[in-house]
Amino acid sequence: MEPYVNGFVETPAGLVPRVRTTLLGSDIRETIVTRIGFGRSDFKVIPGLYCVGNPTPQSPVLVTANYKLTFDAVRKELGGLNVWILVADTRGINVWCAAGKDLFSTEEMIISVRSARLDEIISHREIILPQLGAPGVAAHKVRKGCGFKVIYGPIRAEDLPRFFKRGNKTDEAMRMVSFPIKDRAVLIPVEIFLLSKLLAITALASFVLSGFGPDFFSFSAAWTRGLGAVCATIFGILSGCAVVPLALNKLPWREFWPKGALTGAVAGIICALLFSGTLGYLESTALVLWTIAVSSYLAMNFTGSTPYTSPSGVESEMRRGIPIQAGTALLAITLWMIAPFTG
Amino acid sequence: MENFRYIDDIATLSLDKKACIGCGMCATVCPHQIFEIQEKKANIMDFDACMECGACAQNCPTGAISVTPGVGCASYIIANWLYRLTKKKVNSVCC
Ligand code: SF4
Numbered sequence: 001m002e003p004y005v006n007g008f009v010e011t012p013a014g015l016v017p018r019v020r021t022t023l024l025g026s027d028i029r030e031t032i033v034t035r036i037g038f039g040r041s042d043f044k045v046i047p048g049l050y051c052v053g054n055p056t057p058q059s060p061v062l063v064t065a066n067y068k069l070t071f072d073a074v075r076k077e078l079g080g081l082n083v084w085i086l087v088a089d090t091r092g093i094n095v096w097c098a099a100g101k102d103l104f105s106t107e108e109m110i111i112s113v114r115s116a117r118l119d120e121i122i123s124h125r126e127i128i129l130p131q132l133g134a135p136g137v138a139a140h141k142v143r144k145g146c147g148f149k150v151i152y153g154p155i156r157a158e159d160l161p162r163f164f165k166r167g168n169k170t171d172e173a174m175r176m177v178s179f180p181i182k183d184r185a186v187l188i189p190v191e192i193f194l195l196s197k198l199l200a201i202t203a204l205a206s207f208v209l210s211g212f213g214p215d216f217f218s219f220s221a222a223w224t225r226g227l228g229a230v231c232a233t234i235f236g237i238l239s240g241c242a243v244v245p246l247a248l249n250k251l252p253w254r255e256f257w258p259k260g261a262l263t264g265a266v267a268g269i270i271c272a273l274l275f276s277g278t279l280g281y282l283e284s285t286a287l288v289l290w291t292i293a294v295s296s297y298l299a300m301n302f303t304g305s306t307p308y309t310s311p312s313g314v315e316s317e318m319r320r321g322i323p324i325q326a327g328t329a330l331l332a333i334t335l336w337m338i339a340p341f342t343g
Numbered sequence: 344m345e346n347f348r349y350i351d352d353i354a355t356l357s358l359d360k361k362a363c364i365g366c367g368m369c370a371t372v373c374p375h376q377i378f379e380i381q382e383k384k385a386n387i388m389d390f391d392a393c394m395e396c397g398a399c400a401q402n403c404p405t406g407a408i409s410v411t412p413g414v415g416c417a418s419y420i421i422a423n424w425l426y427r428l429t430k431k432k433v434n435s436v437c438c
């Protein structure tokens with residue numbers, strides 16, 4: 001038995017597992033592992049009907065995705081309540097992403113309702129979906145397909161108790177997405193971890209390229225210059241993947257690539273100052289340019305993690321940003337390579 | 344989200360008021376509260392806040408709304424460009 005199940009409730013359609021509304025150590029470990037992006041992050045829940053408390057045929061039915069973190073976020077808000085939870089098969093993907101992929105979809109809702117035999121267990125004909133599932137689900141078609149009316153509930157699971165208190169109605173605040181600093185901060189570790197392989201390759205290339213000079217190849221130059229180049233790459237990553245998300249609404253401009261270029265310029269100057277003892281004027285310029293290019297590119301990629309960037313907007317900023325990033329990176333590498341010959 | 348604004352005049356969102364029956368679904372599902380129902384018709388109150396998620400068009404029973412839905416994610420768009428160039432599937436970090 002899964003650790004989050006702590007009993008069963010009898011229904012005309014068989015036993016339904018009752019789940020805990022508090023998280024265990026194992027749940028928290030899974031959350032941390034997923035958030036860091038190191039190790040497996042595909043924790044799933046078996047799709048089907050679950051419940052909390054002692055629900056009756058009149059109790060409300062919440063629908064959610066079978067991504068473990070989503071399931072945990074929902075059940076931990078339901079302490080003291082009697083609610084059915086219908087877990088749809090979204091292949092372990094969260095509601096928002098699954099809705100965009102047609103996994104949290106009209107068809108999936110109809111299949112879930114039917115295979116759980118909800119009509120035999122429940123006397124009413126309403127299911128409550130998270131509002132962020134709406135891009136994948138046509139409420140009127142679900143009703144036609146299985147007889148259940150879709151009610152869109154709050155975006156955030158933490159609003160569920162308030163939603164139930166209001167008689168299963170959302171208010172304006174529950175329907176509006178938000179992107180507070182804590183939501184932005186939790187994304188940072190994964191973004192950085194995903195880059196570790198690329199960073200290792202870049203570091204290796206940096207040491208090798210840094211060794212070339214008038215004496216053909218110098219190991220001491222490879223080391224001293226290489227360190228500077230690696231530092232610039234790391235500063236670029238921190239600037240684009242951490243500083244930009246944290247300071248997102250404090251930075252000027254609406255597009256992401258200039259935000260990243262700005263923080264990258266500051267990070268690059270700091271990096272160049274750290275190495276001012278060993279590196280010349282051309283090399284310092286190259287370090288700053290490299291940091292700008294890396295940071296700007298990564299900041300642009302952060303668009304995918306925000307709940308307000310339209311694909312049309314992202315594509316148009318990419319057409320402006322990418323040529324500038326590529327040009328800056330190329331100039332940085334060129335200056336870096338010719339610097340030893342000019343000393 | 345007043346403190347987060349993205350690029351203006353670019354969303355693909357459009358509303359055909361003649362087809363609208365004023366049911367209010369679009370106003371319910373839009374995560375940016377872009378619609379308001381006035382005199383039994385939907386109105387677009389804040390066009391530039393649209394993130395093209397497609398929830399409104401998907402849930403409009405009369406097909407009065409059109410929008411090209413998608414994910415606003417640079418690495419996904421790059422993966423698509425590469426796919427068109429190379430015909431090879433490229434993984435993106437987006438969801
Ligand atoms: S596409 Fe999404 S963000 Fe744009 S109006 Fe429709 S529901 Fe709102």
Ligand code: SF4
Binds near residue numbers: 370
């Ligand atoms: S969902 Fe469609 S029909 Fe209903 S109010 Fe909006 S535009 Fe009008």
